[in-house]
Amino acid sequence: MRVLSFFKMLILGLLSIAIVPTAAANEAPAVYAQCIACHGDNGQGNTALSSPAIAGLSESYITRQLNNYASGKRGQHPEDVSGQQMVMISKPLDLNKDVPALAHYIANLPQVKAVSQVSGDLKNGSRYYHAKCGACHGGQAQGNKSFNAPKLAGQHSSYLSKQMRYFSSGVRGTHADDKLGRQMAMMAKTVNEKELKDILFFISQQ
Ligand code: HEC
Ligand code: HEC
Incomplete structure (x- = not known):
């Protein structure tokens, strides 16, 4: 019995070392909940919704695109129906708070299978x-x-x-x-x- 519980504790200890730091390292900001319907839990995108994969794009690229949609540099053309969706999503985001948090989180998601x-x-x-x-x-x-x-x-x-x-x-x-x-x-x-x-x-x- 004593041996068994020692091993149990050892295993639990190892598990917490293995699991806790990775979970804390890349936690989704609350605002990512708005993205899941189209880009998915893991940023894998959804081809049926014409949504690109965003997992693993660089922080600087994600930041620039969200700014571009919000400021009218991308997604303004009348034929750009999917870009217009992202304009509506990007405009209400706080460019100093939400965008950096989203970019950091998404950039650190592992690349998905296209x-x-x-x-x-x-x-x-x-x-x-x-x-x-x-x-x-x-x-x-x-x-x-x-x-x-x-x-x-x-x-x-x-x-x-x-x-x-x-x-x-x-x-x-x-x-x-x-x-x-x-x-x-x-x-x-x-x-x-x-x-x-x-x-x-x-x-x-x-
Ligand atoms: C209603 C569906 C929808 C939602 C919700 C949505 N997106 Fe998008 N997103 C799209 C589509 C569609 C595109 C492609 C638009 C285009 O062609 O310009 C896109 C494009 C992007 C791009 C550009 C990707 C690239 O490779 O250039 C980024 C970054 C992005 N979305 C981030 C987000 C984030 C962050 C959220 C949540 C705050 C979000 N999206 C919410 C549908 C959505
Ligand atoms: C002179 C450098 C340069 C060359 C050469 C170039 N690209 Fe690009 N490409 C860029 C840059 C910079 C961007 C980002 C533009 C932006 O910020 O909107 C980009 C964006 C893209 C995108 C949009 C990606 C997304 O996620 O929305 C695609 C697709 C692409 N390039 C494909 C190509 C292909 C295919 C070729 C070769 C035929 C090519 N590029 C050649 C610089 C280049």
């Missing part, structure tokens, strides 16, 4: 990607903070494809103060549909 419905030529995809995208988004599409380029790996292909269409058709990345969006809009115009299909397939394999 939904990919694209198929393509991996070899061509890799070639086009490295020629046209990798310099900014990183060799494995992991993102590159020094160029402000977000991670694309782990993102649902349908979302990436839609954003590319938005950039090239002027739905996203046209606002005068959206320098980085304008830069990406220029890049989006350099790929044709066949190249993009292969590039998206390459990204889905990262």
Whole structure:
């Protein structure tokens, strides 16, 4: 009996060491409750609702996008129905309190497994990607903070494809103060549909 309870205590002790610090390290701020319906408990997104995965995007990118929606740099175009949803969500957020807490929490969520419905030529995809995208988004599409380029790996292909269409058709990345969006809009115009299909397939394999 004494031996058994000693082991029980030992196990409980080890469990609390193992569990408590990780739980405390990344606790959802209360305001994240507003995000779950579309982006999910783990920031995995929801392709049926056209909601992107947000888990593991960088703090700076999340912060910039929430600010962009709130300030009218993104999601203003009349055709941008999903962007308009995020404008409505972002406007009431406290930019000094809610946004940093959300960005910190979401950036520290583990990357999720993306939904990919694209198929393509991996070899061509890799070639086009490295020629046209990798310099900014990183060799494995992991993102590159020094160029402000977000991670694309782990993102649902349908979302990436839609954003590319938005950039090239002027739905996203046209606002005068959206320098980085304008830069990406220029890049989006350099790929044709066949190249993009292969590039998206390459990204889905990262
Ligand atoms: C009603 C559904 C809905 C809710 C609720 C919602 N989102 Fe979104 N979110 C979307 C959709 C749809 C998009 C894609 C919009 C677009 O195409 O610009 C998006 C885009 C984003 C992006 C940009 C992602 C990227 O890769 O550029 C961020 C960041 C984000 N949401 C964070 C949040 C946070 C934080 C909350 C809670 C405060 C939230 N969202 C609540 C639907 C939602
Ligand atoms: C000159 C650097 C640069 C190059 C080259 C570039 N990008 Fe980007 N890309 C960016 C930046 C910066 C952003 C963020 C824009 C913003 O803040 O709205 C971005 C955003 C994106 C987004 C939106 C991601 C999201 O989560 O909403 C997609 C998709 C994307 N890029 C795909 C590509 C693809 C595919 C290529 C190659 C054809 C490419 N990019 C080439 C800099 C670049």
